[in-house]
Amino acid sequence: MKKSLIILSMVAASSNLMAAGRDTINVVGSSTVYPFSTVVAERFGKNTDFKTPKIESTGTGGGMKLFCAGTGVDTPDMSNASRRMKKSELEMCQKNGVKSITEVLVGYDGIVISNSKASKQFSISRKELFLALAKEIPAKDGSETLIANPYKKWNEINPDLPATKIEVLGPPPTSGTRDAFAELVLEGGCKKFPWIKAMKKKNKKKYKTICHAVREDHVYIEAGENDNLIVQKLTNNPDALGIFGFSFLDQNSDKLQGSMVDGKEPSFEAIADGSYPVSRPLYFYVKNAHVGKVPGIKEFLKEYTSEASMGDEGYLTDKGLIPLGEEKLNSIRKDVLSLKSLKL
Amino acid sequence: MTDKNPADSNLAEQLSTTEKVALSLRKRHRKEKRFQWAGLMAVGLGFLLVVILISDIVLKARPAFHQHWVKLEVEFRQDWLGVTSSDLAELKKANYRSVLRRSLYGMFPDVKGRRDKRSLFKMISTNAEFTIKQYLLDTPTKLGKTAEVWVRFDDDIDSYLKDDYTPGEAGPRVSKQQAQWLQQFLNKEIVDKRWNSEFFTSGDSREPELAGVRGALTGTLLTMLVTLLLSFPLGVAAAIYLEEFAPKNRWTDIIEVNINNLAAVPSIIFGLLGLAVIINIFGLPRSAPLVGGIVLTLMTLPTIIIASRASIKAVPPSIREAALGLGASKMQTAFGHVLPMAMPGILTGTIIGMAQALGETAPLLMIGMVAFIVDVPAGVTDAATVLPVQIYLWADSPERAFLAKTSAAILVLLSFLLIMNSVAAILRKKFEKN
Known part of the structure; x- marks a missing residue:
């Protein structure tokens, strides 16, 4: 009986393959965009007669690989990304026959540096954050040499900062949040040293190593991909700072406070108008060849870019997405619905 | 059994075998006791850890098995729904969000202003519009009439009622204003805490109040x-x-x-x-x-x-x-x-x-x-x-x-x-x- 069951399941599997089409939209990609795409997918499934799209959380890079593997029902229709598609990825896509891709800018995600409400709110500049967290920093005497990061307490960097141990919980190198943090905060602070900035043109590789390397002497503590874990640890340790996405601060605003970065508070409005310096765009990419082949893609795009979801008061903002603003949304909606092909 | 070790002390040599056995017996018994104790401690420690783990999980899991519902008076007005007949295909595409919004605002006539209305509407689960949609699809005769429909609270309100409820006072993710509205709901006795059977009967959702296993x-x-x-x-x-x-x-x-x-x-x-x-x-x-x-x-x-x-x-x-x-x-x-x-x-x-x-x-x-x-x-x-x-x-x-x-x-x-x-x-x- 067992054997007949196995054979039965095999037959079921192969018959499924014979049927050429697929009736569920498949989405892969970034875990940062995942919470937003899933909300749209769920509403789309409830509001229409199409099946609820399947959203995988594979990470941006992993998603791109699957997305660019080719066209055909066994490859995903869309890929979420917490950064823009790289030129190399677009080339890989085109080499594999994925010729036409539509890019959709979803909105922005702020990265916050926050601590427990039990202690004072931090006000810190990106330069100070670079000095606190970089692996090597410029020597204090002003000469153009690098020394291993000597700082142990915040007030050693700036006497206005508290006299507590530097202790920062943040995402590991595999995370997109970490990439964005390195690029926006560390590099942003590192550029404030003119001689390092000048290096960007001469020796880009070295410039990147200096600006993106995070210290490894247990001052920066990698807390895994789970932002909830960082939130928990921060409430237990009032001296520590944590780095995570804005939506987690939004959900825990009774326990945690966001630090001011370059004098700007990480509020919904400040991230939306771009005055808060640490925010990044979120995207997803659509394989145009699949539109019309897999049912519902066009309708899904329409729902995603609708006022009710991506708009200033859409349901995605309830989940912590920072909206694009009306003008930008309108122009993006036009491009998306006409399936404008991406060029980099 | 006889001890033939020449290195033994004089005293040991003078003793007979039974006496020697009797002497070592106590020592051996003590050793056995100690081992038993160690074993018991190991089992006890393991058991204790399991109990701590399980009770921690059970304690944290408890709120998931109940859900707060609220009874709304929903007016299924045709012009709000945007339908002309009770045709099922038309009812499926009707605007239930608008009906829900207006019915809720109707219960709080003194709430004015976009911001306030928005925060009032946020107290109800985003799924509520599908709940009333299902209700009307099941009983199409209610079209054009007012019906009492139970809908879920939003997860923030639900958690507040379960963990941090203090009458009229703000809680985590619940503003003071929302808490006062909630108090009005409670005073009218239209709030009900129900066994959350959906947890076992529905699939995943991004709304915690709907998510099931x-x-x-x-x-x-x-x-x-x-x-x-x-x-x-x-x-x-x-x-x-x-x-x-x-x-x-x-x-x-x-x-x-x-x-x-x-x-x-x-x-x-x-x-x-x-x-x-x-x-x-x-x-x-x-x-x-x-x-x-x-x-x-x-x-x-x-x-x-x-x-x-x-x-x-x-x-x-x-x-x-x-x-x-x-x-x-x-x-x-x-x-x-x-x-x-x-x-x-x-x-x-x-x-x-x-x-x-x-x-x-x-x-x-x-x-x-x-x-x-x-x-x-x-x-x-x-x-x-x-x-x-x-x-x-x-x-x-x-x-x-x-x-x-x-x-x-x-x-x-x-x-x-x-x-x-x-x-x-x-x-x-x-x-x-x-």
Whole structure:
């Protein structure tokens, strides 16, 4: 009986393959965009007669690989990304026959540096954050040499900062949040040293190593991909700072406070108008060849870019997405619905 | 028993054997006592840790099993709905959000201003519009009339009522204004705390008040079924062949070493294999329990083969000789006499392997089972996820109410494991009696 069951399941599997089409939209990609795409997918499934799209959380890079593997029902229709598609990825896509891709800018995600409400709110500049967290920093005497990061307490960097141990919980190198943090905060602070900035043109590789390397002497503590874990640890340790996405601060605003970065508070409005310096765009990419082949893609795009979801008061903002603003949304909606092909 | 050690002291030499035994007896008894105590402490400590773990999970999971509902007076006005007749196709596309909004505002006529209205509307679950939609579709006669419909509160209000309720005072993620509106609901006695049976009957959702484990549970069941159906017969057959039939030569040695090595391979490697071979070459669908089951079979097989071989080896040779001596064939001996006696051990090995497979997430990541899937899978080729993956995804969600859901899902996973183990234990008992 067992054997007949196995054979039965095999037959079921192969018959499924014979049927050429697929009736569920498949989405892969970034875990940062995942919470937003899933909300749209769920509403789309409830509001229409199409099946609820399947959203995988594979990470941006992993998603791109699957997305660019080719066209055909066994490859995903869309890929979420917490950064823009790289030129190399677009080339890989085109080499594999994925010729036409539509890019959709979803909105922005702020990265916050926050601590427990039990202690004072931090006000810190990106330069100070670079000095606190970089692996090597410029020597204090002003000469153009690098020394291993000597700082142990915040007030050693700036006497206005508290006299507590530097202790920062943040995402590991595999995370997109970490990439964005390195690029926006560390590099942003590192550029404030003119001689390092000048290096960007001469020796880009070295410039990147200096600006993106995070210290490894247990001052920066990698807390895994789970932002909830960082939130928990921060409430237990009032001296520590944590780095995570804005939506987690939004959900825990009774326990945690966001630090001011370059004098700007990480509020919904400040991230939306771009005055808060640490925010990044979120995207997803659509394989145009699949539109019309897999049912519902066009309708899904329409729902995603609708006022009710991506708009200033859409349901995605309830989940912590920072909206694009009306003008930008309108122009993006036009491009998306006409399936404008991406060029980099 | 006599002590012949010349190094013993004079005193010991003068004593008779019985006296010496009596002397050492106390020492030996003390040693035994100490060992017993140490053993008891180890068991006690282990038990204590389990109790702490389970009670922590149960405590955290408790809020997930109840949900607060509120009774709204919903006016199904045609102009609000934007429909002209009670035609079902038209009712399906009607604007229920607007009906819900206006009905709610109608209950609080003194709430003015966009901002206030928005925060009032936020108190109700985003799913409420689908609840009233379903209500009208079930009873189309209510079109144009007012009906009392129970809808869910939003997860923030729900958590507030469960954990931080202080009349009229703000709580985490609940403003003072919202708390006062909530008080009005409570005063009217239209709030009800209900057993959250949806947790067991619905699939995943991004709204904590709606999310259920049925999808993941079904996915786990299907995946485990595929794993069991593939790994048990294959594993036992391989073990019987290697123990009873295979010649002992270099080839079987190599096979044996490789099976032992396979048992120690990290599980993610099997996931990569599944992606490369089962999905890319054989073209089976991504995210399907069938593929998940095959990958987990690869992981479980070595465990089953090793345990089965050990228990087949433990069957006394006299059994085989007796059977062969009475004229049974080698196959009859193996299946009629050796296998039934080895069965309890084989089942133990199987259950260890299955329990391991039950908790895996790493290999499933590669084959697309770490995904948001709302629909409950109906077969082994439908997209599905499994319980440990569901736990991981919920634990990673920003909404706070998912904390309770996570713990509740852990309880479901533990219960599943318990049931699986109990079935195996009952079967083992049966085989042992025979």
